[in-house]
Amino acid sequence: MLSLSSEQRGPYTVVKVAGNLDLITRDQFDQFMTKARRHNSQVIIDMSAVTFMDTGCLAVIVGHWKKLLTGSGSLILAGPQYRPAKALWITGLAYRLPLYDSVEEAVASAEAITPPAGTPTLTPPGGTPTLERP
């Protein structure tokens, strides 16, 4: 019901989540995220293929986000779809967690924040997280 994989994209470890995030898959997801977090403090969760997410798994995401922040790392959510991941919007956490439409945008935003040494920045850093409801 849940498929998890990870790959390296620049400075980021991208965790690809496909399927249901619920009580049944929660521990599996939590353990996978713990491994990813120990491997790299810059993590993107690709949520574009999540078919359902409950508040328990959202709590798992928030837990890892806070732990990464404490260690000067970051956690970005990429591509969550409104209907299956609606818990993000109902709880208001969509407005607190770093959220981008796609992995590409998340990676690009990070590059804008931390350009290679010596690169002049002509555009304001940061990028704008997408917060609008569809």
Place this chain on the structure above:
Amino acid sequence: MNFTAADLPKVRRLTVTWATEAGMSVEAADDFVIAVNEIATNAVRHGSPKASLRLQVTGGAGLAEIRDSGCWEAAMAPAPLPRRPAEQGGMGLEVARLVCDGLQIKATSAGTAVLLRMALR
């Protein structure tokens, strides 16, 4: 239907099909499924491994009754429990309350029953 944790995907599928056939809008049916799933999750996680779901239409609304034979803290509490940090969980009951048109908890020593109400269009 009777269910265990392993049946939660089935609980969601059954609920969305039922809600749509009962006449809920797509948005209301989505919200109803979210609420039923959260309460059903609490039931099998904090109540008893086996729980039951009953769906019925009454007075222009869809009702879902989720029963377990245990006692969960949030349902037994005489007053709302203090809000916990999001990473500690415990958001399910609040989310169900937010998205439904009504939520009633009947908690006794014999078990917990939660009734969810969603108006039909």
